[in-house]
Amino acid sequence: MASKAPKPDLATLPKKAEARALNFFYGAKQALKNISLPVYDRRVTALIGPSGCGKSTFLRCFNRMHDLYPGNRYEGEIRFFPDDLNLLGADVDPIEVRMRLAMVFQKPNPFPKSIFENVAYGLRVRGVNQRSVLVDKVEEALKGAALWNEVKDRLDEQANNLSGGQQQRLCIARALASEPEMLLFDEPTSALDPIATASIEELIHQLKDKVTILIVTHNMQQAARVSDFTAYMYLGDLIEFGWTDDVFFRPKNKQTEDYITGRFG
Amino acid sequence: MPGAAANFDLAAARATIAAQKKRDLAFAALGLGALSVCFATFVALFVDMVIDGSGRLSSDFFSNFASRRPEQAGILAAWVGTLVVMVVTAAVAVPVGVASGIYLEEYAPRNKLTALIEININNLAGVPSIVYGLLALGMFVHTFGLGASVLTAGLTLGLLILPIVIVSTREAIRAVPGMIREAAYALGATRWQMVRHHVLPYSMPGILTGVIIGLSRAIGETAPIVTIGAVTFIAFLPPAPVTAAAPFVSFEWLMSPFTAMPIQIFNWTSRPETAFQQNASAAALVLVVMTLAMNALAIWLRFRLRRNLKW
Numbered sequence: 001m002a003s004k005a006p007k008p009d010l011a012t013l014p015k016k017a018e019a020r021a022l023n024f025f026y027g028a029k030q031a032l033k034n035i036s037l038p039v040y041d042r043r044v045t046a047l048i049g050p051s052g053c054g055k056s057t058f059l060r061c062f063n064r065m066h067d068l069y070p071g072n073r074y075e076g077e078i079r080f081f082p083d084d085l086n087l088l089g090a091d092v093d094p095i096e097v098r099m100r101l102a103m104v105f106q107k108p109n110p111f112p113k114s115i116f117e118n119v120a121y122g123l124r125v126r127g128v129n130q131r132s133v134l135v136d137k138v139e140e141a142l143k144g145a146a147l148w149n150e151v152k153d154r155l156d157e158q159a160n161n162l163s164g165g166q167q168q169r170l171c172i173a174r175a176l177a178s179e180p181e182m183l184l185f186d187e188p189t190s191a192l193d194p195i196a197t198a199s200i201e202e203l204i205h206q207l208k209d210k211v212t213i214l215i216v217t218h219n220m221q222q223a224a225r226v227s228d229f230t231a232y233m234y235l236g237d238l239i240e241f242g243w244t245d246d247v248f249f250r251p252k253n254k255q256t257e258d259y260i261t262g263r264f265g
Numbered sequence: 266m267p268g269a270a271a272n273f274d275l276a277a278a279r280a281t282i283a284a285q286k287k288r289d290l291a292f293a294a295l296g297l298g299a300l301s302v303c304f305a306t307f308v309a310l311f312v313d314m315v316i317d318g319s320g321r322l323s324s325d326f327f328s329n330f331a332s333r334r335p336e337q338a339g340i341l342a343a344w345v346g347t348l349v350v351m352v353v354t355a356a357v358a359v360p361v362g363v364a365s366g367i368y369l370e371e372y373a374p375r376n377k378l379t380a381l382i383e384i385n386i387n388n389l390a391g392v393p394s395i396v397y398g399l400l401a402l403g404m405f406v407h408t409f410g411l412g413a414s415v416l417t418a419g420l421t422l423g424l425l426i427l428p429i430v431i432v433s434t435r436e437a438i439r440a441v442p443g444m445i446r447e448a449a450y451a452l453g454a455t456r457w458q459m460v461r462h463h464v465l466p467y468s469m470p471g472i473l474t475g476v477i478i479g480l481s482r483a484i485g486e487t488a489p490i491v492t493i494g495a496v497t498f499i500a501f502l503p504p505a506p507v508t509a510a511a512p513f514v515s516f517e518w519l520m521s522p523f524t525a526m527p528i529q530i531f532n533w534t535s536r537p538e539t540a541f542q543q544n545a546s547a548a549a550l551v552l553v554v555m556t557l558a559m560n561a562l563a564i565w566l567r568f569r570l571r572r573n574l575k576w
């Protein structure tokens with residue numbers, strides 16, 4: 001949890017994004033119901049809730065991943081600041097959205113290419129091919145993901161040869177390389193051991209100075225450790241949202257309390 | 266539970282098990298027998314070819330044209346013809362087949378029209394090759410006036426193996442995990458960038474395997490090229506693709522008449538003299554070795570290219 005200092009007034013806190021009356025449908029099946037949720041600028045917001053409640057679905061609305069599959073439908077909007085763009089707008093190109101919001105997946109998914117090419121890919125997609133620029137950006141991103149020291153002598157090796165934890169940090173570096181404004185994490189440590197998990201959590205701590213983070217996690221301790229805000233979801237509804245310590249220790253809703261005491265206490 | 270034990274007739278159960286085990290054994294024996302018949306047949310054919318033909322295998326056999334005198338006859342025109350036809354076949358089937366496979370897998374909307382096209386492609390793979398020959402005779406030879414040329418044969422065999430290339434391309438593409446696609450899209454890749462940078466390179470081993478399997482089918486095809494009117498006796502090679510004078514490349518070889526290995530073999534087998542039969546065996550041996558070599562190449566390529574593909 002962030003700090004013991006008095007918490008700033010939410011009304012004055014700048015927002016990076018805000019879901020407004022968001023509904024989402026997989027074909028006829030509604031997976032998100034009227035969700036309104038602010039994501040504060042350069043803060044970590046955790047999404048918690050039982051399996052199948054719609055956490056991943058919500059996260060994947062932000063970078064329009066649902067557009068890749070037929071039959072999916074959004075209603076409502078996700079406002080993105082400072083330009084007050086509706087990420088879900090029909091006139092907004094999902095490619096552009098994905099360039100501004102990067103995603104890290106549950107299972108590390110490096111490309112079967114070299115470590116260097118993995119990290120450089122986001123830049124290559126943007127048409128950056130100048131070697132000197134790529135070299136600098138790749139180094140910066142790998143340092144940002146606390147992986148540089150482990151891989152600096154083997155950048156041309158296959159990424160699949162790295163350990164699971166290293167692969168996940170590589171995926172974070174890949175996401176960081178093109179300087180996204182917001183990072184979306186979907187259970188980034190669920191496939192990792194406790195030590196690798198601790199290093200990713202440490203990394204999230206460092207990253208939040210520069211970038212807004214929205215993270216889905218099944219691990220209550222993790223939510224408590226890394227996040228400033230927590231949202232509790234249940235069956236597609238947003239049940240409670242607030243400062244993480246409030247949600248964990250002074251939940252307003254009985255359902256939230258039951259879930260957290262069941263999983264945490 | 267003593268009650269349960271009393272109801273359980275151990276002797277009867279053992280009898281049932283013993284009877285089932287006999288059936289198991291019977292099936293294994295039957296399967297092994299069937300397999301042995303296949304294998305023995307292949308070995309017998311191969312050994313027979315080697316015995317009959319190996320005496321004729323010499324460098325002259327590869328560098329002589331066909332001749333009325335069996336001891337002077339060779340397969341020069343046939344193997345060169347087969348080679349150039351295969352080049353054209355691959356040049357037709359690879360781009361068209363791979364593009365179709367990518368389109369169907371990555372771009373085509375899932376609707377009735379796509380389903381219809383898919384059914385058609387799967388059925389095309391089963392159309393007898395002579396039908397392709399008839400189609401080619403009407404279309405390439407007569408309508409387009411391409412004659413019984415290398416180009417006509419390549420186009421015909423290219424069409425013939427197109428379904429194989431399309432199907433194997435699609436299977437290879439489908440094997441690329443969704444996770445990898447999502448990783449690329451999430452970084453802002455367009456569909457074409459995703460295909461070009463990921464799907465295509467990662468499915469290359471499977472695509473190449475399909476292409477080579479297709480070519481090794483095409484190399485032995487006789488019916489379609491007989492149908493289009495390939496000559497059975499020819500004493501010159503197609504003109505060289507490179508020339509001494511500008512522009513240094515020539516495509517005249519495409520329009521050249523040709524013969525091919527299976528035609529040469531067929532021609533020699535139909536002669537009464539035993540010496541020609543030996544020539545046929547020797548040529549058949551060369552053809553079989555060519556096919557096996559292509560299959561070996563496919564296996565090696567797949568092994569080499571898949572080494573780095575782990576997900």
Ligand SMILES: Nc1ncnc2c1ncn2[C@@H]1O[C@H](COP(=O)(O)OP(=O)(O)OP(=O)(O)O)[C@@H](O)[C@H]1O
Pocket residue numbers: 026029031049050051052053054055056057058218
């Ligand atoms: N592609 C899909 N088509 C139809 N329904 C889906 C699809 N993906 C998810 N769902 C459904 O939508 C609901 C929300 O799923 P989602 O994956 O967002 O849950 P989650 O909270 O991330 O769960 P978990 O913690 O298990 O990852 C579930 O009921 C799920 O079955």
Ligand SMILES: [Mg+2]
Pocket residue numbers: 055056057186
């Ligand atoms: Mg999920």
